Structures are given as C-alpha cells and as structure tokens.
Amino acid sequence: MPQSGIVKYHVKLSYEVDGLVERADIIGAIFGQTEGLLGPEMNLNELQRVSKVGRIEVSARTTANTTAGDALIPMSTDIDTCALIAAGIESIDKVGPFDCKFTLEAIDDVRAAKKDDIVKRAKEIKQKWATKTVSEGESMLNDVHQGDSKKLTTYGPSKLTCSSGLADSNWVILVEGRADVINLLRAGYDNALAIEGAKIDESIKELCNSKETVVAFLDGDRAGGFILKELKSVVPIDYELRADNDVEVEELTPQRIDEILSPVAEEIKGGKPAPTLQNEDDKPLAEMAAKVFPNLNETLEAVALDGDNNEIFKVPISEVVSKLSTQSGIKYLLLDGIITQRLLEGAKNAGIECVVGHRVAKLSNSDGMTLKTFGDLGVA
Structure with missing residues (x-):
C-alpha cells in the first residue's frame, strides 16, 4: 500500500481453478477481467494509482490438475466500493483457458482490529502505571495542601479525618473523604x-446528635447518591447538598464550594428563612411543579417557564442569573437548589412572578414575589 493510503478494509476471497496456473495468472485475471467492467474509475489499476487499493496478495496450492488459494486486497475506500470490487471479482469465471470460481470470504474492518489492540494496550498501561500515578498524585496533593494539613485532625476511635474547627462549630458538614475536607478548608470551611x-461509623452518629445542624455535601456522581441514601437512614440530615453533576467535591473550586455552601451557612447563622407569599390557590402551581420535578431533581439545573407553562430555557444553576438578564416573558423559575439573594434579585429584574426551589435562604426585599419550596407544594 502506498504511504499516502490508509488501509480501512481487507477484502478476502478464495478461488478454485480447474487446471494448473501460477500466482501471476490469478493476479492477471483479477486485473484483466474486471477492467472496464465497473467503469474506468473502478479499474483496479486506477484505484492503485490513487492509493485506494494496495498490493494484492495471492496464495496458491496445487494438486495433480487443480489450483486453489486465497486473495487478499487491502482497500482504503468506503464499504460500498469494497463490496462492488468483491462482486466484480466473484464474476470472474476463467483463468487462462481454465474454468474458475472466486468466492468472497470476508471484508474485515482493519480499524476495528486496531481499536481492539489500542484498548488492550491501554489496559496494560493502566495496570502498569495506575499505582504509581495514584501514589504520586497523593504526594502532590499533600505538598499542595501542606499549609492546610496543619488544620486537619481526626475524630473518634476510627480516626476519621476532620477539620480542626469541628469541635467548636454548632454545625457539621459531612463529606466523603480526606481530600474533600482539605478542599473545604481551602474555601474557608473548617467544620467538615x-x-x-459507605458504612457509617458509630462516632458519626454520636457527633451528629450533638450538633444543631447536619449538612451532607457529597459527590455529584451515582456513588454519592448511594452514600447519601445510606447516610440518611442512620443520621438526621438537615441539608442535602451535592457537587455538580458527575463532579467530586474535591474537584470543585473554592468559589464553587462557597456558592453551594454559603446560602446554607447564612441561613444557619442568621436564623429565619425568607418569608414566602401565599397564593390564594397553590394547586395549579403544585401541579406544574410536580410535572417538572422528576426531570429537574438532582440535576443542579434551573428551568424557566412562561405563563402557559412552556419551557423557555433549562441551564445549570451556575448560569441561571446571567441567563435571566437576556430573557423575557418568564413567569416561573424552578431550580434544583437554594433560592439565594443573588438569584432573587436576578429573578425580580427579569419580571418573574414565582420561584420554586428546594430551600429558601435568608433573604431581604422579597416583597412582590412568590417564593415556594417543592416541600411547600407537596412535591418533594
């Protein structure tokens, strides 16, 4: 195959000739008897010239008065051209003066085989280097967070990693691992x-019973969901928080951690939740929320609807305030998260009448807007 050609397929044929012939005779028959059969652009000589067909390989086995063997044609065309060439070769019925028969055995996708080899090699690389990479990564993490490590300590007989400020705080943030505790320290939270x-230690139960507020802040993957379910079965959870979808808490930036935790922290420190204006009849709102909730819950997204409950947009919560500044005609905003002061201001500026979320932070200047939680509406 010329270097400019990339082999995509191997066209494999077998043949039987009622006479004694040489390999060169078979190759000559393949080129000669297909020439002009499929049009000039399909001549094998032309396809070889433009690097669409490679060097044809032929094997031959002879008996007393017959010849049989195989032919391999490497091709870089599409599958339709491969099939057409194969059918053309199958139409050959003579090699010299002797009758013959060509039969297509297979058209192999060479790229598929390469993909299998790549996957196999990737597994070998992973097996060889994974342990080294993890150990080096842990070492780097320790180096980067050396300053924060002084703020780390342990809790209970199992020596669970925690922040040094945990003992003096009236609330606790439960996270999955040591790296999460370190990342929360970077964001200014020293009560994790x-x-x-997945198995909840007895000492965690005792600690949670001694705290006024318990916050679960877990990874945004499927495993985080399983851990949350297990945690809720043994520990009273006041706030359930998750990292962004398919993101781990240890991967979040300090800014993003603060965006998720600060509304809860403000509510815990400030005391009272924001006032909620009552509709004369919440039933239509509850019915609308019930339809949206299954596809919104645990997505960390927000949905905007018009007065006829038609969806205007659906975006991640982190983008909703900026999105509101460019949209109009929104009546309802429903979000998988906490209604914060920043979001409230953005919603008021956009002329939104009602906002529904999981919780409402301590807010000011919420007059004139209906704020509801999915719990208020009996949805969650």
Missing part, C-alpha cells in the same frame, strides 16, 4: 468531617 466509606 470525612465519612470515609
């Missing part, structure tokens, strides 16, 4: 405790 496993 690592669960360190």
Whole structure:
C-alpha cells in the first residue's frame, strides 16, 4: 500500500481453478477481467494509482490438475466500493483457458482490529502505571495542601479525618473523604468531617446528635447518591447538598464550594428563612411543579417557564442569573437548589412572578414575589 493510503478494509476471497496456473495468472485475471467492467474509475489499476487499493496478495496450492488459494486486497475506500470490487471479482469465471470460481470470504474492518489492540494496550498501561500515578498524585496533593494539613485532625476511635474547627462549630458538614475536607478548608470551611466509606461509623452518629445542624455535601456522581441514601437512614440530615453533576467535591473550586455552601451557612447563622407569599390557590402551581420535578431533581439545573407553562430555557444553576438578564416573558423559575439573594434579585429584574426551589435562604426585599419550596407544594 502506498504511504499516502490508509488501509480501512481487507477484502478476502478464495478461488478454485480447474487446471494448473501460477500466482501471476490469478493476479492477471483479477486485473484483466474486471477492467472496464465497473467503469474506468473502478479499474483496479486506477484505484492503485490513487492509493485506494494496495498490493494484492495471492496464495496458491496445487494438486495433480487443480489450483486453489486465497486473495487478499487491502482497500482504503468506503464499504460500498469494497463490496462492488468483491462482486466484480466473484464474476470472474476463467483463468487462462481454465474454468474458475472466486468466492468472497470476508471484508474485515482493519480499524476495528486496531481499536481492539489500542484498548488492550491501554489496559496494560493502566495496570502498569495506575499505582504509581495514584501514589504520586497523593504526594502532590499533600505538598499542595501542606499549609492546610496543619488544620486537619481526626475524630473518634476510627480516626476519621476532620477539620480542626469541628469541635467548636454548632454545625457539621459531612463529606466523603480526606481530600474533600482539605478542599473545604481551602474555601474557608473548617467544620467538615470525612465519612470515609459507605458504612457509617458509630462516632458519626454520636457527633451528629450533638450538633444543631447536619449538612451532607457529597459527590455529584451515582456513588454519592448511594452514600447519601445510606447516610440518611442512620443520621438526621438537615441539608442535602451535592457537587455538580458527575463532579467530586474535591474537584470543585473554592468559589464553587462557597456558592453551594454559603446560602446554607447564612441561613444557619442568621436564623429565619425568607418569608414566602401565599397564593390564594397553590394547586395549579403544585401541579406544574410536580410535572417538572422528576426531570429537574438532582440535576443542579434551573428551568424557566412562561405563563402557559412552556419551557423557555433549562441551564445549570451556575448560569441561571446571567441567563435571566437576556430573557423575557418568564413567569416561573424552578431550580434544583437554594433560592439565594443573588438569584432573587436576578429573578425580580427579569419580571418573574414565582420561584420554586428546594430551600429558601435568608433573604431581604422579597416583597412582590412568590417564593415556594417543592416541600411547600407537596412535591418533594
């Protein structure tokens, strides 16, 4: 195959000739008897010239008065051209003066085989280097967070990793692992405790019973959902928070951590939740929320609807305030998260009448707007 050609397929044929012939005779028959059969652009000589067909390989086995063997044609055309060439070769019925028969055995996708080899090699690379990479990564993490490590300590007989400020705080943030505790320290939260496993340690239960407020802040993947379910079965959880979808808490930026945790922190410190204006009849709103909730819950997204409950947009919560500044005609805003002061201001500027979320932070200047939680509406 010329270097400019990339082999995509191997066209494999077998043949039988009622006479004694040489390999060169077979190749001559393939080129000669297909020439002009499929049009000039399909001549094998022309296809070889433009690097669409490679060097044809032929094997031959002879007996007393017959010849049989195989032919391999490497091709870089599409599958339709491969099939057409194969059909043309199958039409050959003579090699010299002797009758013959060509039969297509297979058209192999060479790229598929390469993909299998790549996957196999990737597994070997992973097996060889994974352990080294993890150990080096842990070492780098320790180096980067050396300053924060002085703020780390342990809790309970199982020596679970926690922040040094946990003992003096009236609330606790439960996270999955040590790296999560470190990342929360970077964001300024020094009251986190690592669960360190799906099985909830007895000391965690005792701690949570001693705190006024318990916050679960878990990864945004499927495993985080399983851990949250297990945690809720043994510990009273006041706030359920998740990292962004398919993102781990240890991967979040300090800014993003603060965006998720600060509304809860403000509510815990400030005391009272924001006032909620009552509709004369919440039933239509509840019915609308019930339809939206299944596809919104645990997505960390927000949905905007018009007065006829038609969807205007659906975006991640982190983008909703900027999105509101460019949209009009929105009547309802429903979000998988907490209604914050910043979001409230953006909603008022956009002329939104009603906002529904999981919780409402401590807010000011919420007059004139209906604020509801999915719990208020009986949806969650």
